Amino acid sequence: MKWPRAMKAGRSMSDRRIKIAPSILSADFADFGREIRAIEEQGADWVHVDVMDGHFVPNLTFGPMAVKAFRPHVKTLMDVHLMIAPVDPYIEAYAEAGADILTAHVEAGPHIHRTLQAIKSAGMKAGVALNPGTPAEALEHVLDLADLVCVMTVNPGFGGQKYIDMTAKVRRLREMIGARDVLIEIDGGMDPKTAPGMAEAGADVLVAGSAVFRGGSVEKPEVYGQNMRAIRAAVA
Numbered sequence: 001m002k003w004p005r006a007m008k009a010g011r012s013m014s015d016r017r018i019k020i021a022p023s024i025l026s027a028d029f030a031d032f033g034r035e036i037r038a039i040e041e042q043g044a045d046w047v048h049v050d051v052m053d054g055h056f057v058p059n060l061t062f063g064p065m066a067v068k069a070f071r072p073h074v075k076t077l078m079d080v081h082l083m084i085a086p087v088d089p090y091i092e093a094y095a096e097a098g099a100d101i102l103t104a105h106v107e108a109g110p111h112i113h114r115t116l117q118a119i120k121s122a123g124m125k126a127g128v129a130l131n132p133g134t135p136a137e138a139l140e141h142v143l144d145l146a147d148l149v150c151v152m153t154v155n156p157g158f159g160g161q162k163y164i165d166m167t168a169k170v171r172r173l174r175e176m177i178g179a180r181d182v183l184i185e186i187d188g189g190m191d192p193k194t195a196p197g198m199a200e201a202g203a204d205v206l207v208a209g210s211a212v213f214r215g216g217s218v219e220k221p222e223v224y225g226q227n228m229r230a231i232r233a234a235v236a
């Protein structure tokens with residue numbers, strides 16, 4: 001399998017320090033290039049891109065053409081979270097768009113096993129996401145195929161929603177993953193108050209939209225840095 005470009009530059013996907021992946025769903029939609037550069041310069045580990053189809057979730061965001069336009073601005077890893085159904089017809093398009101990690105929801109169709117295989121054969125890291133109502137056990141037979149498990153701590157579709165506690169699920173997944181090289185990512189409502197519990201339960205990556213972009217802008221990028229440092233300090 002091809003390793004994402006950022007790993008070639010010496011940044012491993014799985015070094016154990018907790019990672020922050022700002023969701024550009026909370027960025028200025030008229031200025032993605034500068035927003036991406038600003039969050040990376042301020043210390044973002046990955047860039048999280050939320051793809052929504054108005055069908056699997058009640059909101060619409062980015063198609064492959066938009067994601068391809070983001071690509072040259074991303075120097076770290078582009079972490080693409082698909083909230084779409086079906087998934088399989090679009091895997092190749094998101095690979096061509098330059099996704100490093102492509103995450104599909106287990107609820108998005110009957111064949112998550114095939115979907116994860118297809119993501120890996122397209123040369124990307126494969127992620128699998130769980131809605132708050134879906135148990136950890138839904139992943140029992142696909143953990144060997146996954147590089148990342150995304151635990152949703154809101155119902156997907158919108159930024160800025162209230163955190164739903166999934167501590168028990170994260171603990172359970174940590175046990176199920178065992179010695180496998182699979183990262184746990186938490187997505188939704190992460191801020192300096194909610195992040196520590198998730199870090200303690202075993203999270204590796206925290207997605208944060210509103211808590212990173214709040215109060216900042218490309219003119220005031222230092223606020224993004226302060227917001228990220230506040231989350232890091234809370235989980236340290």
Ligand code: DX5
Nearest residue numbers: 156157159160188189209210
């Ligand atoms: C929700 C998305 C999240 C969301 C996170 O459907 O998957 O990535 O944008 O935003 P906050 O951090 O504002 O909850």
Ligand code: ZN
Nearest residue numbers: 050081187207
């Ligand atoms: Zn997301």
